[in-house]
Amino acid sequence: GAVVSQHPSWVICKSGTSVKIECRSLDFQATTMFWYRQFPKQSLMLMATSNEGSKATYEQGVEKDKFLINHASLTLSTLTVTSAHPEDSSFYICSARTGGPGELFFGEGSRLTVL
Amino acid sequence: GENVEQHPSTLSVQEGDSAVIKCTYSDSASNYFPWYKQELGKRPQLIIDIRSNVGEKKDQRIAVTLNKTAKHFSLHITETQPEDSAVYFCAASFGGTSYGKLTFGQGTILTVHP
Numbered sequence: 001g002a003v004v005s006q007h008p009s010w011v012i013c014k015s016g017t018s019v020k021i022e023c024r025s026l027d028f029q030a031t032t033m034f035w036y037r038q039f040p041k042q043s044l045m046l047m048a049t050s051n052e053g054s055k056a057t058y059e060q061g062v063e064k065d066k067f068l069i070n071h072a073s074l075t076l077s078t079l080t081v082t083s084a085h086p087e088d089s090s091f092y093i094c095s096a097r098t099g100g101p102g103e104l105f106f107g108e109g110s111r112l113t114v115l
Numbered sequence: 116g117e118n119v120e121q122h123p124s125t126l127s128v129q130e131g132d133s134a135v136i137k138c139t140y141s142d143s144a145s146n147y148f149p150w151y152k153q154e155l156g157k158r159p160q161l162i163i164d165i166r167s168n169v170g171e172k173k174d175q176r177i178a179v180t181l182n183k184t185a186k187h188f189s190l191h192i193t194e195t196q197p198e199d200s201a202v203y204f205c206a207a208s209f210g211g212t213s214y215g216k217l218t219f220g221q222g223t224i225l226t227v228h229p
Contacts, residue, residue: 015117106158
């Protein structure tokens with residue numbers, strides 16, 4: 001199947017700093033990628049839909065100025081958590097589809113810990 | 116928006132028994148229903164999926180059934196093995212440009228005792 005890779009797999013940062021997470025589709029082009037957040041022992045919640053060449057679409061309750069999404073190419077989407085705080089500590093997972101009604105592929109996830 | 120309810124939250128079975136996890140969804144426009152297995156700290160892995168034009172799908176020990184009228188779908192695992200222990204999530208989405216925009220259930224922690 002198609003491969004989606006995330007980097008970094010884990011990151012620890014100080015409160016108030018910004019952190020960038022990358023999501024790459026390694027062997028296919030993804031015009032659309034999705035960013036999910038998963039708190040410990042909870043389900044995955046969709047944060048935003050990342051569209052190549054255009055602005056991301058954010059779900060209700062997700063601050064677009066805090067979670068900056070850039071999808072500058074067909075193989076890369078980035079999520080930047082700005083001015084991170086301890087409550088932003090979570091597992092962030094991206095996903096991408098190959099186009100059409102195919103399987104959705106998930107990245108390995110990035111665990112963010114804000115001290 | 117879509118809302119997916121999943122039950123039970125925890126399920127404990129003996130090796131060899133069957134396990135059933137049930138989900139209901141709210142949006143009748145949803146037409147794609149995948150099931151994921153997630154191990155601790157890992158990405159969700161698709162184990163089976165079903166589309167709204169199909170009532171049942173089976174893949175070896177795993178099967179999924181869909182009742183569009185009642186808006187519920189279920190995961191059936193037969194002959195469970197300890198390696199089936201994980202968290203299972205159901206999800207729903209509808210097609211078109213929103214394909215891939217999944218709404219997940221709350222998850223079921225499955226424990227298979229040897």
